[in-house]
Amino acid sequence: MLLYKDFMGGMSIAILIIEKNTKRSQTMDEAKIYNVCLMRVKFQITNAKQRLNGNIPSGNRQLLESYNTGDIVDIIDILELYDLDDQTRDGLAEKLDDLAYTVSILVKDRVAFDYDERGNLGLYLLLKETSLDACSKADAALTVAY
DSSP states (O other): EEEEETTTTOEEEEOOOOOOOOHHHHHHHHHOOOOOOHHHHHHHHHHHHHHHHOOOOTSSEEEEOOOSSHHHHHHHHTTTTTSSOOSSHHHHHHHHHHHHHHHHHTTTEEEEEEEETTTTTEEEEEEOOOHHHHHHHHHHHHHEEE
């Protein structure tokens, strides 16, 4: 926005006011990470990468943490997903996908929720793409969306 201000003597000065692009910052302010501690996830990612030492395991993912349950009510309580309207497997899966996307952007590594062979929910580090590729794609998607 460009404003002009008159001073004594008829002199004008142009003042350029730059409006902050608030859509993206509002989006991140509105993003919820529920009961996922970003510092803990970053620490777990660092440890997982050190343990792997550049080797990608079969399945291209590494378990960061397990919640030791597959029960929807337990998962809602553990992750504090109290605004989940559709308390079915599909509703929970959609909420967890959104949560994983938000966490991925914030930690700059691609993570996902999934169930293990015993049916327990876990948070996994996805190793197929490099973290910068995943983050760049997520940032590009946000830029296009807003």
